[in-house]
Amino acid sequence: MNCPKCSTALVIKYYKGMLEVESCPACRGMWLEIHELDRLEDVAFSEDARKGSLIHESRLTKFPCPHCESPLHEFTYRLYDLHLDGCPNHHGFWLDGGEDERVIEIMRARSASLNRPPEAEWQEVLRNLVAFFR
Numbered sequence: 001m002n003c004p005k006c007s008t009a010l011v012i013k014y015y016k017g018m019l020e021v022e023s024c025p026a027c028r029g030m031w032l033e034i035h036e037l038d039r040l041e042d043v044a045f046s047e048d049a050r051k052g053s054l055i056h057e058s059r060l061t062k063f064p065c066p067h068c069e070s071p072l073h074e075f076t077y078r079l080y081d082l083h084l085d086g087c088p089n090h091h092g093f094w095l096d097g098g099e100d101e102r103v104i105e106i107m108r109a110r111s112a113s114l115n116r117p118p119e120a121e122w123q124e125v126l127r128n129l130v131a132f133f134r
């Protein structure tokens with residue numbers, strides 16, 4: 001698999017002790033496969049998590065899915081100001097380099113008020129995204 005942004009071959013990286021991701025050594029972006037996220041937790045999705053309002057401003061990009069080469073769609077994940085590129089054929093989604101660290105920072109801030117570990121917040125974001133893609 002090659003990076004959708006810079007075409008460098010992706011390498012496996014163990015991310016935050018949670019999941020294996022395909023990572024780009026050149027631009028430091030990463031590809032998250034939906035089947036990988038399925039393993040995170042088998043918690044039932046709430047109906048709220050399925051609402052499209054969580055995600056808006058979907059638009060076509062020129063970047064190819066590393067699996068099927070369909071153009072990725074860019075989404076804005078409203079709550080966290082998170083921009084993701086997702087495959088329209090449900091192969092997964094792409095985070096640009098550094099975006100994941102920014103997300104974790106937001107999660108830390110949220111977790112401080114909710115008294116939950118930031119990893120739990122992050123997994124919730126991922127679960128919502130997986131639910132959206134289904």
Ligand SMILES: [Zn+2]
Binds near residue numbers: 004005006027028
């Ligand atoms: Zn790259």
Ligand SMILES: [Zn+2]
Binds near residue numbers: 066089
């Ligand atoms: Zn695809």
